[in-house]
Amino acid sequence: MLILLAPAAAGAQDYPQPRPQPRTTDAAALLDVARQREIRERIELGFREELKGDWKRAAAEFGRVLTLDPKEPQGSTARYDLGLAQAHLGQLDAAVASFGAAIALDPDFFAARVDLIAVNLMRNDLAAARRAADDLLARHPDSARGLYERGLIALKSGDAATALHDFGALLQANPTYATARYDLALAEMKLERLADAERDLRAALAIAPQFARARFALGAVLLRTGQRDQARLAFEAAAQSAQDPSLRELANSMRDSI
Secondary structure, eight states: OOOOOOSOGGGGSOOOOOOOOOOOOOHHHHHHHHHHHHHHHHHHHHHHHHHHTOHHHHHHHHHHHHHTOOOTTHHHHHHHHHHHHHHHTTOHHHHHHHHHHHHHHOTTOHHHHHHHHHHHHHTTOHHHHHHHHHHHHHHOTTOHHHHHHHHHHHHHHTOHHHHHHHHHHHHHHOTTOHHHHHHHHHHHHHTTOHHHHHHHHHHHHHHOTTOHHHHHHHHHHHHHTTOHHHHHHHHHHHHHHOOSHHHHHHHHHHHHHO
């Protein structure tokens, strides 16, 4: 499931505190002071609308900010939060453009890079998602989120070798991450490394015993390796723990077919 990072990107960047403005009668200076004040106020309003889930109003506020030509870090923040609003409104192409613009202004904007991957996956553009994941890992090679996202993209794209590498690297630092252990096993199954897949699925289930998808995958591995009785038990357990009716039905069907 794709989850965009939380809004309020203010926490992801450092903001210079506004300084008291010297008194002036210069018209241009007064206009600039008013513009800076409006930028700050509209960003705050946009954050409030995000927290309320009113993405249409949030988009309007951040869109207005951008017409005021904000400096950094407000410029990349406004573009990022506009992208969040656009993604929640289903305007996925526009969200990609906004996240890309935020990254162009601030290449180290981690949240923008992660959400660019997520939106490209929502668009079913695996090539663009892979490029975004590669770019994220080029700047943050040890990023757990980056490794996980690229591993998932690689699995979806049929690149089991990259998925094996990325999930393996992620698990070195996070050995009790049951979902990554399950995904690693899926890559191993694609590469016909069935003994490794069985080991990792059992490890995932030791961490999360009610992990129905892992239990179902274990049944598939056991069936492929000729362990029919254990496979039947695994499918039975998957059916009992599955919350998804379609997975429950499939597990029961596999159990009954053995």
